[in-house]
Amino acid sequence: MGIGTYGTINTTEVQPAKWRARTRYRYADGKARQVERFGTTRTKAEAALRQALLTIEASRGGELKPTTTLRVLGQMFLAHKRDLQRSEGTLETYGYAVTAHITPRIGDLSVAEAKPDRLQKFLNTVHKESGHGAAKNCRSTLSGMMALAVGNGATLRNPVRDIERISKPKGRKGASAISPGDLPELMAKLRSSPTLIEQDTVELLDFMVASGWRIGEACALDVSSVDFLGRTAEVEATSVRVNGVGLVRQPVAKTAASHRVTPLPGPTVDLLRRRHERLKEHTTLLFPTVLMHLRDPSNTQRELRDIRESLGYPKLMTHTFRKSAATILDRAGMSAAEIAAYLGHANPSMTQDVYMNTLKGDTRAGAIMQEQLKGVI
Known part of the structure; x- marks a missing residue:
């Protein structure tokens, strides 16, 4: 017999309503050993044996081999x-x-x-x-x-x-960046939205457009991750919903590249400091729910979906703010590698292809978010 194969299956009724199915299986070490299973009928005993043979090497801690299913x-x-x-x-x-x-x-x-x-x-x-x-x-x-x-x-x-890569259906696109020139109008509309005000979501969106963080990263931001003197915030957790557990603050970033330290504009650091002073008696989270619980990214995404038509931005998503941050940095003359580091992308080519809205012509190299968002945040 070849490695990972078995011989003829023999069945015997060992006692009334108890059948035994038996064969010899050749393991990865080259040795053939007897394997048997029991059932109330001949068919059930044989089926139990065949099922056992599918995983018998794994149950013995056997090595992975061509015959592994x-x-x-x-x-x-x-x-x-x-x-x-x-x-x-x-x-x-x-x-x-x-x-x-x-x-x-x-x-x-x-x-x-x-x-x-x-x-x-x-x-x-x-x-x-x-x-x-x-x-x-x-x-x-x-x-x-x-x-x-x-x-x-x-x-x-x-x-x-x-095999072919999985392509998106035609006509369906992800979030699009908001032009820096349109950001003041959009942010003004968001700040006057009763829904966002009631749910204390406005400043979360302010932070996202300035930092380029993912919604899960922003929802999980804790004051311990902020260096107020150094004007930075570290991505070291994300808010996720785990099946069977619920919403959790996962103490690791989405990927290794996602774990990063982000330099923040001065006004954004001031915003975080004000929020900490206001919330510190209740929580160390900087963007909790109004009940001081961990914020669910899906709920925030739904809040935007519910109002975006009335705002005049029917395709607005939380990811829009992340793409807008990339566009701002791109127009300021930063390279794909620099923007990838800011956004937490492992591959700058993905930043180039998906996030950057490159414009031809002269740009101001080394521009920072604070300069680009003056009057917006």
């Missing part, structure tokens, strides 16, 4: 990410792709059988039935799984590299 590989991948202490949000995202899509549809494929054409058909189906986001998540998760297989010698090449 994607069902087992998926669990090994998640365990690997837990060992690396990835964030709960990241683990939940990967876990959903594994349990909701990969395992039910292609979990019985072995690593050796996970060819590009099979994976492409799988992703096409997910894209058609569950949408762009689900397909993109599955592709990323599969890539990580197969990279683990490559690293352990179970396959020579990651097949995900040879």
Whole structure:
């Protein structure tokens, strides 16, 4: 028998209503050992044995090999990410792709059988039935799984590299930046919004446009992360909702590149100082809810969606402020690498392609946010 294969399954009724299914399985160490399972009928005993054979190497701590199924590989991948202490949000995202899509549809494929054409058909189906986001998540998760297989010698090449990237549907775009010239008008409308005033959201948006932080990062900002004398704030946590747990302040940034120290304009530092003085008896958070709890990014996003039509900005999102900050820095003459560092991007090319609204012509190199936002914040 080849490694990871088994012989003929023999079934015997050992006593009334108790059947035994038995075979020999050849393990990664080359040795063939007897494996057996029981059931109330012949069919159930055999089914129990076949199911056990799918994961028997993993249960013995066996090495990853070409015959390892994607069902087992998926669990090994998640365990690997837990060992690396990835964030709960990241683990939940990967876990959903594994349990909701990969395992039910292609979990019985072995690593050796996970060819590009099979994976492409799988992703096409997910894209058609569950949408762009689900397909993109599955592709990323599969890539990580197969990279683990490559690293352990179970396959020579990651097949995900040879399949098409998941493209967004035509006509659908993410947030767009607000022109610096339009920012004063927009911020004035936001500051006069009864909904945002009632929920104490206005100054959060002021901070976001000046810092370029993600909404989850801003919601999790604690006074311990602010250096008032140095005029900086450190991204060291994010507000996320974890399935089965609820809203948590995750004490790690979204990615390694996201953990950064951001230089802030003087007026923005003054804003944070005023908020701390007002809130310090209740919380160390700088942008909590009106009840002094951790703010949910989704709730803030919904607040904007509810009023954006009336403001005359039907596509306004919280991410708009992050893109607007990138545009301001770009127009001031800062490089893609400098803006990437400010925004917390690992790859400056992503900043160039997605966030920067590059204009041709002379620019003022070295301009800072305080100069560019004079009269806005």
